[in-house]
Amino acid sequence: MTLTDRQQLSYIASQAADARLNVELETEGMTLNIGPQHPATHGTLRIICRLDGEQVIWAEPSAGYMHRGYEKLTEVRTFPQVTTLVNRIDWLGSFANEVPFILAAEKLMEIEAPPRAQVIRTILFELSRIANVSLFLGDLGVQMGAVTPVFLAFRDREYVLNLIESATGGRFHPNFDRIGGLKDDLPKGWIDEARQSVKKLMQFCDTIEDLLFGNEIFQSRMRGIGVIPAEVAKDYGLSGPNLRASGVDWDLRRDQELPMAWDKADWKVWTHPDGDSWARCWIRLQETRESCKIVEQLLDQIPAGPVMTKVPRIIKVPAGEAWVSTENPLGEMGYYVVSKGDLGPFRVKIRSASFNNISVVPWVLKGVYVPDVITILASLYFILGDIDR
């Protein structure tokens, strides 16, 4: 049997197509854009991944879609006005953003808030951590297709937000902290209400642990994925639960002296030796419980007295430089404040946790499979306002 010309041509063409296909599969990767509008990015972060089959060979986060220039804006504000700006850095735990800035200003002025204000500050600080992290715990399920936890999280976070609202007047942006104390005292009946709410949040933690952390699918998607060793974590400046999940025992609430009330409560700093996605999520779950414990204990020991120390109505902060950082829901949040004795700061460097936490992404995503990209990003937990500032 002889091949016709047509058959020969067809055969050659199919061989060529096969060869081309093989070449393409073997040598040409694919670029996958995650975001800026992907739900897993919690805002507008874009992750550019270069894939070889199912594997990521190179990844690069592209931030900056939400840059608001807060460091420049602080230079044209007075000191009390700055809290309005920094409120919006990590918008899920706003009150916690105000505290380190106010503490830095107070350090420069060499004043301290009265004991009552310190305890209430600490309570509100921990409440904003609970509000922030409870949403993270609910959101975690969504990243893996489990929708129920997020509804529970939104429902139970409401208890905390109601508390913050009734004390400060703002659900998301309290702007309640003042240089020298707090704007107001707590409203009547707030303490009892807070006790009830904290109990509900403790139950929420148990529910989430049953629903998610005991789930086999959750464990197989999280265990051993996205491991960050302690050395790498410190090198990149990871902070908060991401650092403690790598086995580094470091918590700024415990490891530095601040005029706050964390030392008045009995609580524990959790660490985990694994450094994987599961460890990071588990640490956050435990921390929410610890926060509930801190709030519960501090509610019993709010001292009497004023919530505001005596400060001039027009606040001029003496010249100097101060650095204060606190353990915020996302990690170490600090302000390097330079004052020249004016009404406003000369320069404020805002060190936000997510900026460092997300800079490890190119390192940790190298070699992982596409579905794990989402869970690793979720477990690193960042907030866009906290990256871009």
Add this chain to the structure above:
Amino acid sequence: MTAEADDAPAALPGDGLREGIVDDLRARIGDSLVDSHIAPNDDLWVRVATASWRETGEALKAAGFTYFCFLSAIDWMPSPYGKGEDDPDAEPVEPDTEIKQGVTGGETRLQLLARLTDLDRHVGVTIKADVPDDAAVMDSWSTLYAGANWHERECHEMFGIGFNGHPDLRNMYLPTDFEGYPLRKDFPLLARMVKPWPGIVDVEPMPADDEDDADADAGTDGDAT
């Protein structure tokens, strides 16, 4: 009373520890350590020579400062534009043009600023170095502390400071063809230029406090009684 008091790795640091760190650093980098400042029971600053910026990072990393906190810069020139909330009807005041550096001093307009923490000894240090006025280029820490990579990119974009040995100084926030360095003081904040900030009402004296001691200690914001 804290539960972890028994397993805490070390006591909170004192000034003796900070002095020891300065001595240790001096032994490692010698005369490159220009100045140091210890705020009692609070914090530590060191200023090092421009050329030994990277050497300082290496020395501190070897001394236990393995945690990278942040890296940034300060422009010490006073802003020629004021705060944008001056009274538009008042006489324009002569802008202050004197460049005056802060803690540990300095000789140049731009200063690099970084902070490292020793997680075992519970102590942090702020490192400063002058950035030459004519050629704003420093050595990069990005191969020393991986986290410095993004901070240097940000610093390059916002202050126009170059970093020798940095792999990729692309802009993070601004368009690639953006001109100017936004965090330098001579970069105007255009929003304030176009429309003066209404915050001026905040610094007007209240009628009740309209006495001489209005800005001393006349009253408090909150009701302290």
